Amino acid sequence: MTRIFNAEYGSAAAQTPLEIVPGLQVRLLRDRAILANVGPDVFYVRAASAGFSIWTSLKQLLKSMRPALNPGYLRHHLQFGEMATHATAWRNVHQLVPNAALTLNAGSWSWRFEPWRQAGCRNGSFEHPAILLKQAIPVSAAPVVLELSGGTDSTAIAYALAGRHDVLAITWADPLAPNASDVEHARRIAGKLGFEHRVAVLSPGALFDLPAQFEPDRPSVSLFMLAERDRLVRNAIDGRTNAMVVNGHGGDHIFLDPPSPVPMLDLLFHGRVREALKYYRTLVEFHGGGVLAPLRYRRVGQGIGRNSLSLTPGKRLHLRLIQQACYENAIWSRLGSRYRLVHPFTCPAMLNYALSIAPHEHVGQRQSRLPFRKAMNDYHQTEDFSRVSKGHLTGAFQRAIQLKEDILAALLKQGIGAEYKMYRVDDMQRALRAAALGSAEIHPQLMNALSLELFMQHWSHLSGVARWRIDS
Known part of the structure; x- marks a missing residue:
């Protein structure tokens, strides 16, 4: 068993942080708990209405608790791909990565993760x-x-x-x-x-x-x-x-590469509208998914830090x-x-x-x-950093899809996303077929759907669960 701490909210109020294991500090206040990870390890926190538990092994947590799936997280992943957030694919299970802080109470939680603010770093003074x-x-x-x-x-x-x-x-x-x-x-x-x-x-x-x-x-x-x-x-x-x-x-x-809408937002902020529109057009051509495709990057990192308006939206997105x-x-x-x-x-x-x-x-x-x-x-004293274009491994993934097309097609048809109508199976099957036939670009939502289904299949095998549930 790898549960290392269990507590109720307000059960033992103490302003002084309690070090559970090296690098993990917990403060229990009257109505909430504040967890800070100042070490190198990743911890997993399961929140409940009355209290919470902290684990060092996600595998052991899932085997012991078998939480329900987190549909909001899964749908966001299918639409936007990878994202930084304290939430996980399982309901009420949170990640506490190094240099992050998680605040919990009986009805809500928040996460702080700003690695550039670590001790010893000062804005405005840089080495080369x-x-x-x-x-x-x-x-x-x-x-x-x-x-x-x-x-x-x-x-x-x-x-x-x-x-x-x-x-x-x-x-x-x-x-x-x-x-x-x-x-x-x-x-x-x-x-x-x-x-x-x-x-x-x-x-x-x-x-x-x-x-x-x-x-x-x-x-x-x-x-x-x-x-x-x-x-x-x-x-x-x-x-x-x-x-x-x-x-x-x-x-x-x-350094904002591949192209994102960050420079466009700051161009607008500085009144350079013509340049902003021209740059946005290049983003649409790059992403190849319609005029609104670049805006998917606006949701990257949703859930990090305080939600607030910003007079410099480009810089805020850069932070995310x-x-x-x-x-x-x-x-x-x-x-x-x-x-x-x-x-x-x-x-x-x-x-x-x-x-x-x-x-x-x-x-x-x-x-x-x-x-x-x-x-x-x-x-x-070189020009080795002047190259702009670089090859990629799309061809290798296309051949992987060709080799496993039937297996992947069955996975999409029978998977979690299909069962809970998180994606249209027919659309995913068409995108899979196009990739197997050598399409110049693999549809990003297909890759997100495959990553979801492979992920859930992997954890079903590890945890001995035939099918994870949406409802608790």
Whole structure:
């Protein structure tokens, strides 16, 4: 049993925080409880009308309590995909990630998660981003595996590791495009910096598989590649338990890439209406889902922090995107990996640097995150950070869908989403067929629906529950 604390609201009022386990503090007040996680672990909190319990294992919580499903969370996931929130797929079960605080009472709850406000970080005073990245990677004798995609973020991490002699760079590749431009760029960067480099070719047949030892907290498209990525990393570290795996995950969020409506909102705020409309048109073309498609990003991170009006809506959305990146890293780093994961872009100092850049100032200059690219090129006296386009792994996922089309079609037809009419089965089946036939773009709602059904199937197997319930 991994329940570590149980209390009723107001049962033992104490203003002084009580440390339950290292890093987890609880304050019990007259009508509420305040939980703060200042450590490195993730905790799970089950709230009830009379009190709450805290768990270290989601698997054990679900086996013991078998909570009902949270339909609001699931519907939001199907519409908007991954999101940062204290809620989970199960009703009245909350996540408490590092650097977050959760306030509970008998009828409501709220969550605070602002990682850029950690102690020691001050707005307005920054080191160079190249220095910040280098400082964010722990100095240790452990061998380093660098996930080097060939994009701006992983290239920046590669330069931050320059001078180390124990770095193995790995680049994921589509089996039908092992020499794509981003792979070739990654190979060149690794050679320039003196790193050993391997091209790790994905196996489409292994995508959509979830390893039994993983205990994911929520549906996510990231689940689709989790088993294959873990296998390739473990092959690279060759059984060494002290290995450190470093990647640039989070940079696309903190520097507003892929395109989001953040710059458009700030352009409007600064009265640059013509530029805002032109930029929004480029967003519609990028997302390819109609004129309202870019507005789906307005809901990213819903439920974080205080709900209030903002005179700078672009900056508020930027904060939510940063929260999303930090949240993802906090969760995905703790799914049973047998190695240490480091995400330098979401260290507090880098977050504050990203927040210092006005989102709208460089719109229309044909390079996203221009201030960061320019700063890195100038610092390292190179043009390696000037690349804009990068290949992707859509082809590998299309072949995975081709190989498993019948299985995935049955999953969509018989799954939780279909049973509770969260999506139209016919629409999902058409989108699945189009992807199997090689459509240029896989429908995002299909990917969200598949992630939901695979997630619920995985937890049914882990918990021994034939069918999770919506009603309590």
